[in-house]
Amino acid sequence: MNIEIKKDQTFIDELESRIEQAGEFCSWDIFNMSYHSSKATLTSEFKGLTAPKHLPHMEFLPHQLDCAQQVVEEMNGRGILADEVGLGKTIEAGLVLKEYMIRGLVKKALILVPASLVNQWVTELNQKFYIPAASQRKKYAWEQYDIIVTSIDTAKRPQHREIIQEINYDFILIDEAHKLKNSKTKNYEFVRSLKKKYCLLLTATPVQNRLSDIFNLVSILKPGHLGNYEDFTNRFGRDRKRLFNDDYLKQLIQKVMVRNRRGDTGVDWTKRHVETVWVDFSDEEQQAYDQLTTITRNAEKGSSFSAITLTRELCSSREACYLSIQKMINKGLIGAQQEEYESLIQQIGQLPHHAKAQKMVQLIQQKPNQKFIVFTEYRASQLYLQWLLQQHGISSVPFRGGFKRSKKDWMRQLFQNHAQVLIATEAGGEGINLQFCNNMINYDLPWNPMRLEQRIGRIHRFGQQEDVHIYNLAIRNTMEEHVLTLLYEKIQLFEKVVGNLDSILAELNIKDMEKEMNRIFSESETDGEAKIKLDNLSSVISFTQERLIEEELNGTRESS
Amino acid sequence: MELENLHDFLVNYFVTNQCEIIENENGRMKVQLTDKMDEALMNRPFYWQYVKKLGYPGEPMQVTFITNPDRKDEEGEWVHFGSPRLHQIFKTLTTQGKYTKQFERVSTNQKTALVPWLVTNIKISYKGKQKKNEMLSVGLHLINGTMVTGMMDSLHSRSFQSSISDFCYTITPIIRLKSGYQRIVQQIEKWILQQEHTWAKESIERMEEEKVLLKHFYENGQELDEEEKESTKAIMEQELKDIEDRFKPEIALDVVNGGIFYLSQASSMKMIT
Numbered sequence: 001m002n003i004e005i006k007k008d009q010t011f012i013d014e015l016e017s018r019i020e021q022a023g024e025f026c027s028w029d030i031f032n033m034s035y036h037s038s039k040a041t042l043t044s045e046f047k048g049l050t051a052p053k054h055l056p057h058m059e060f061l062p063h064q065l066d067c068a069q070q071v072v073e074e075m076n077g078r079g080i081l082a083d084e085v086g087l088g089k090t091i092e093a094g095l096v097l098k099e100y101m102i103r104g105l106v107k108k109a110l111i112l113v114p115a116s117l118v119n120q121w122v123t124e125l126n127q128k129f130y131i132p133a134a135s136q137r138k139k140y141a142w143e144q145y146d147i148i149v150t151s152i153d154t155a156k157r158p159q160h161r162e163i164i165q166e167i168n169y170d171f172i173l174i175d176e177a178h179k180l181k182n183s184k185t186k187n188y189e190f191v192r193s194l195k196k197k198y199c200l201l202l203t204a205t206p207v208q209n210r211l212s213d214i215f216n217l218v219s220i221l222k223p224g225h226l227g228n229y230e231d232f233t234n235r236f237g238r239d240r241k242r243l244f245n246d247d248y249l250k251q252l253i254q255k256v257m258v259r260n261r262r263g264d265t266g267v268d269w270t271k272r273h274v275e276t277v278w279v280d281f282s283d284e285e286q287q288a289y290d291q292l293t294t295i296t297r298n299a300e301k302g303s304s305f306s307a308i309t310l311t312r313e314l315c316s317s318r319e320a321c322y323l324s325i326q327k328m329i330n331k332g333l334i335g336a337q338q339e340e341y342e343s344l345i346q347q348i349g350q351l352p353h354h355a356k357a358q359k360m361v362q363l364i365q366q367k368p369n370q371k372f373i374v375f376t377e378y379r380a381s382q383l384y385l386q387w388l389l390q391q392h393g394i395s396s397v398p399f400r401g402g403f404k405r406s407k408k409d410w411m412r413q414l415f416q417n418h419a420q421v422l423i424a425t426e427a428g429g430e431g432i433n434l435q436f437c438n439n440m441i442n443y444d445l446p447w448n449p450m451r452l453e454q455r456i457g458r459i460h461r462f463g464q465q466e467d468v469h470i471y472n473l474a475i476r477n478t479m480e481e482h483v484l485t486l487l488y489e490k491i492q493l494f495e496k497v498v499g500n501l502d503s504i505l506a507e508l509n510i511k512d513m514e515k516e517m518n519r520i521f522s523e524s525e526t527d528g529e530a531k532i533k534l535d536n537l538s539s540v541i542s543f544t545q546e547r548l549i550e551e552e553l554n555g556t557r558e559s560s
Numbered sequence: 561m562e563l564e565n566l567h568d569f570l571v572n573y574f575v576t577n578q579c580e581i582i583e584n585e586n587g588r589m590k591v592q593l594t595d596k597m598d599e600a601l602m603n604r605p606f607y608w609q610y611v612k613k614l615g616y617p618g619e620p621m622q623v624t625f626i627t628n629p630d631r632k633d634e635e636g637e638w639v640h641f642g643s644p645r646l647h648q649i650f651k652t653l654t655t656q657g658k659y660t661k662q663f664e665r666v667s668t669n670q671k672t673a674l675v676p677w678l679v680t681n682i683k684i685s686y687k688g689k690q691k692k693n694e695m696l697s698v699g700l701h702l703i704n705g706t707m708v709t710g711m712m713d714s715l716h717s718r719s720f721q722s723s724i725s726d727f728c729y730t731i732t733p734i735i736r737l738k739s740g741y742q743r744i745v746q747q748i749e750k751w752i753l754q755q756e757h758t759w760a761k762e763s764i765e766r767m768e769e770e771k772v773l774l775k776h777f778y779e780n781g782q783e784l785d786e787e788e789k790e791s792t793k794a795i796m797e798q799e800l801k802d803i804e805d806r807f808k809p810e811i812a813l814d815v816v817n818g819g820i821f822y823l824s825q826a827s828s829m830k831m832i833t
Contacts, residue, residue, distance in 0.1 A: 003760050003809045005749060011658075011680075011815035012741040018659055019737070019820065025661045028720040029576045031817060033569070034657025035681050035712055037650040038816040039695050040641070042683070046690040046759055054642025056629065076689045076766070076806060103691045130644050168805075195798055197805050223799060224773030 043103050047073055051098040051129075058128055060095070061462065063265045064088050067258045068095035077105075077198030078221040080177070080257040082206045085453060086461030087260050089202045090121070093173055094129045100198060101131065106170040108146050109133075110194070113175035115151040116401065119409050120433070121175070122149050136160075142167065156190045170197045177201035180220065181213035191220055205450075206257060211238055218256055226252060270438075271467040272460055276484060279359045279475045288347050289314055289478060292321075295340045297525075306333075308521045313378060315480050316444045318351045320380040356473050357385060360441055361392050363471055364421060371415070371437040374423045375455055377444040382423050385443070389421060396421035435463040442472045445483060447514040449491075479521060482534055487517075490538040491545065508544060566646075567627040570639065573649060587628020588636060593620040600652050601645075660819035662720040664827055668727050674822035676702040676733045677831075678740045679711050681816045682748065688763030688809040695816070696748065699831065700740045702733035702820075706832050707747060714831050715821065730822050737820070745813065752811060760809035767807035774799055 017023065026034070043050050049069050052060055063083075071079045071092075077100065081089045100106035111133065113121050118135050125133040125147070134141065136150040142163045152174075155164055172194055174180065180188050180201075199221055207214050215232050218225050226232050226249075236242045242249055262269060281289060292314055296307030306328065313320035325345050328334050334341050364372050374396075376382050382398055389396045397411045397419045415422040416436055437459055446452055460468045472488075474480040510516055520537070524530035567587055574581060574591050583590040593601070598620035599608050611618040624636030625645075632638040639645050666672055678700045685693040699711035708714070724730065735743075778796050823831070 003757065003811055005752065006810065006812040007745055008682075008813055008815045011818060012738055015659055015818065015820075016737050019661065023659075025659055025722065025819065026657045027576065027722060028660065028662050029572070030653065030657040031660040031662075031819065032657075032712070032716075033573060033576070034653040034817050035697070036569070037653050038681070038683065041650065042693050042695060044692055044694060046686075046692045056640050056642070057638075073690070078806075104685070105687070105691055130642065130647075192795065196802060219777070222770070222773070224770075224775070224777030228777045228779060 041102075049095065049099055050102055051095050054098070054102060055129065060091065061088065061265060061267055063260045063267075064092050064095065067092045067260065068099065070258055071096050071200070072099055075256060077171075078200075078256070080201045080203065080206055080217060080221070082203055082257050082259040084259075084261050085204045085457035087262065087265060088462050089204075090124060090175075091128070091462075092258075093200050093202060094125060094131065096198075096200060097125075097171060097173070098129045098131060100171060106198065108167060108169050109148070109171035109173070110155070110164070110167075110169050111147070111149040111173045111175075112152045112155060112191075113149060113173075115153065116408060117175065118149050118151060119406075125149070152187050152190065156186065161190065165193055165195070168195045168197075171199070172196040173200045173202065175202045177217060178203040178205045178213070181210075181216050183212075183216040183219070188216065188220075206259070207243055211236060211242055214243060214253065218253070221256055225256060267462075270460070270464050272456070272470060273467060274470045274472065276472050276474060276489070277359060277363065279356045279473060281355050281475055281477070282352060284347075284351055285355060286477065288344065288351060291344055291347065295337060295344060298337070308518050311479060311521075312444070313380075314348070315356070315475050315478050316376060316378050317354050317357065317381040317384045318348050319384045320378040322348050323380050353388070354384075356443065356475055357388050359473060360385065360443060361388060361394070363441060364389070364394055365392070367439065368420075370420075370439055372421045372439045372441055373434055373437050373459065374421060374441045374443050375446075376423065376425060377446065379425055381443070382425055385423050389423075394421060395419040396423055398422075399424040401425065433461065433463070434458050435461060435465075438464060438466040439469045440471070442470065445472060445474070445480065445488065447483065447517045449488065449513060452488075479530075482527075482531055483517070486531060486534040487538045490535075491541045508540060566639070566641065570625060570627065570649075573653075582622065583624075586631070588624065588626045588631055588634065590622060590624045590636075592622050595620050601648060654816070658817045660817070661821075662722065662819065663724045663728070663730075663822045664824050665719040665721050666725045666728055666824050668725070670727060672725075672728045672824060674724070674728050674730045674824060675828045676730060677711075677821045677823055677828070678702055678737060678744070678818070679715070679821050680741065680744055680818035681712060682744075683814045683816050684748070684752070685812045685814070686757075686759060686809075687812070688759050689766055689807050690759065698744050698748070699821075700735070700744055701828065701832070702735045702737075702740055703731060705735060705743070707744065708831050711831075718823075718827060720821070724822070748813060757809070763807045763809045767803060770803045770807070771800060774803065 018025065049065060049072070051068070052058070052065065064087075067081065067083070071077065071081070077096070081092050083089050083092070097106065097109060111121055111125075122133050122135050125131040131147055132145075133147040133149050134145040136142065136148050136154060141148060142160065154160065172191075174191065180191060182188060201217055201220065203217075206217060212229075212233070215226050215229065227235065236246060236249055243253065289311075292311055296311060306324075310321055310324055313324055322345060325341055325348075329338070329341060329345070360374065374385065376385065379400070382400075386396050386398055395418065397414045399408070399411050399415075399422055403411065411422070412434070415434070422434070422437070440456065440459055442452070442455065446455075456468070456470060472484065474484045516537070517534075520533045521530055524533060567589070571581060571584065571589060574593075574597070577597050578594050579597055580592040581589055582592055595608075595618050598618070599605075602621055602623075608618060626632055626634060626636045626638045627640070629638075629640065637645060663674060666674075679697070680699075681695060681697045683693055683695055685691060697710060697712040699708050699714075700706070701708075733740075774796065778792060784792065
């Protein structure tokens with residue numbers, strides 16, 4: 001066998017010149033220490049992880065160690081890490097990177113994560129793994145630093161992309177990789193064009209809609225592993241279910257993907273206590289609500305969509321609904337119903353404090369020494385709630401997806417050290433870790449259960465020491481009641497960790513749950529009709545859920 | 561892990577580098593750094609640049625290091641295997657301790673000859689789909705060409721100094737340094753080639769498998785125009801190269817440190833037998 005052997009020539013040249021020119025020599029002690037310290041950093045075995053020995057301050061969970069080992073030993077450093085939310089994909093990825101760095105296999109690495117997570121990744125890599133990662137701040141950072149964390153959007157900008165595409169990366173990591181499922185996008189093309197040795201893709205939802213999603217992800221790591229596109233579609237078709245009931249495909253996927261579920265981890269997770277807190281509208285509020293429903297039901301076809309939004313907004317705050325109606329009036333979008341809306345907006349303007357908001361204040365007052373995170377869907381409600389809390393002497397900080405990175409970090413810190421409450425809008429839900437808080441109020445329920453799981457995942461994750469309390473606020477005799485009882489409670493969303501909800505929805509070909517619900521409400525003539533449709537939807541979901549569990553028990557489903 | 565006693569290692573390191581140990585008990589020590597060590601370890605280049613420019617004497621820091629994990633929460637810096645500080649210290653040692661010239665300490669009142677040896681500590685890395693490495697310590701008798709391994713262990717029990725002892729003189733090497741080094745490298749190569757390299761076979765197999773898959777990936781029935789063909793080909797070439805980077809077996813010999821050692825005849829005899 002022909003193995004290339006690289007030899008060291010510089011040493012002897014330098015030694016000789018030092019002897020001839022009476023150069024500098026070290027003492028015997030230093031020489032001896034140098035030898036022993038080099039010996040200490042050897043890795044004498046091909047297999048096994050050495051990284052944990054370097055990180056005695058960390059406690060790794062068994063599934064995290066197994067995952068890292070599997071990626072290094074069996075997948076040769078290219079794999080999809082697809083654990084459920086909150087099981088520590090970041091930790092697994094950090095372990096893999098650290099292992100390669102210790103073994104001298106990785107020097108140059110590029111970590112591509114959503115912009116809002118850049119600082120968090122930098123901090124975690126530095127503090128938890130002693131990996132000197134830096135975020136890209138200056139143009140020349142790409143060459144200057146070995147380990148760079150940045151977002152795909154930054155990296156692919158013309159002034160950066162050319163530099164990056166020239167670099168031979170030893171390691172590339174992409175967080176939230178499901179965003180790359182479409183091979184026709186610029187981001188996908190960009191990632192494919194990078195020079196890379198090892199590569200990790202992190203996602204909690206490796207297959208969303210189409211079977212080709214997984215084909216595209218795998219093709220970044222190991223082109224040809226699933227054949228070429230033609231073979232793949234010929235053999236497996238487009239049906240997403242194939243991923244679960246085609247043994248051959250399952251086997252192939254397992255060679256490039258690790259997926260842990262909470263149940264598999266053998267860890268004693270802290271409990272979740274979920275409580276529905278019912279609220280009754282005051283008479284005036286109920287009148288306004290009924291008024292709004294009547295108006296929206298008479299709305300012309302085509303504008304019913306926004307009418308549903310108004311109703312949801314009224315369940316959240318006067319402010320949210322008021323502002324939206326005013327906007328519609330100003331833009332002349334109301335047409336024939338102008339008068340009705342104008343009288344309604346007057347009515348709304350005179351409403352007392354929102355019943356739900358007052359309930360929220362009570363809940364928080366009951367635990368004056370504990371931190372709360374409150375989620376609302378609307379910015380107007382966020383402002384209102386913050387003001388209301390302030391009136392009651394409760395300190396709070398806002399959190400939004402649109403905040404700059406540094407502001408997010410700052411808000412998170414303020415919350416941890418000073419404020420009792422963090423009020424987040426939906427877009428703020430992704431990516432921040434708030435394990436130090438164990439109370440969550442879902443002030444408005446999102447209409448997409450996946451987003452709910454993501455919210456809960458912010459606090460109910462590895463590192464949470466306390467049981468987690470989740471309060472869902474819902475107003476009786478409104479659409480909130482229907483959504484909560486007919487949908488969320490029926491599919492037992494809160495009791496079960498909905499790790500497999502993503503696959504259920506995909507199986508049912510429901511791409512956008514929120515749209516689905518909007519349709520149900522807007523296309524129903526009466527309240528009763530909407531209820532029946534919601535009920536049907538949840539029955540289908542429960543049914544699929546049970547079938548999947550059964551399949552899993554019979555071992556006919558994907559498992560890792 | 562080779563450093564059995566990290567604490568002693570650190571004490572030794574600072575003492576050898578002329579730092580005063582102010583306190584030292586139960587896995588915790590306080591060190592007064594010298595200017596040189598402060599510059600090497602404390603990451604404050606601007607301070608030193610400033611001080612030197614103004615011609616002031618610098619004020620090197622006092623640092624407390626903790627090696628006992630039970631005391632890690634006390635005031636001071638916890639140093640453990642894998643901590644950035646130790647990594648930094650190791651790094652200073654690799655440059656500081658690379659080249660040496662030593663004379664065995666002999667107390668005698670008669671004329672005594674010292675024999676030259678070339679000592680090299682060589683790290684051998686085996687890199688395929690995984691990587692490991694090992695260390696060989698080789699000594700070569702520069703008069704008669706005898707080669708021995710485990711050299712550092714044999715030298716361990718002797719004392720050395722950087723100048724020659726009284727009444728001693730050195731014998732001029734017959735084998736030149738460079739050709740001595742060639743002999744050592746050739747010997748290691750010969751030894752490597754005699755080994756079984758299952759890891760390399762496996763890596764090559766895996767590499768070939770991946771290459772076949774990759775080529776097939778690009779053989780789809782789609783009609784491509786010239787431009788598309790070009791760009792697809794470029795991507796494929798890059799990916800083939802990536803695969804080679806990841807799997808191609810490679811062995812590297814790197815000299816960690818080495819130098820010339822003058823040993824007494826008696827010691828030399830002991831090394832050889």
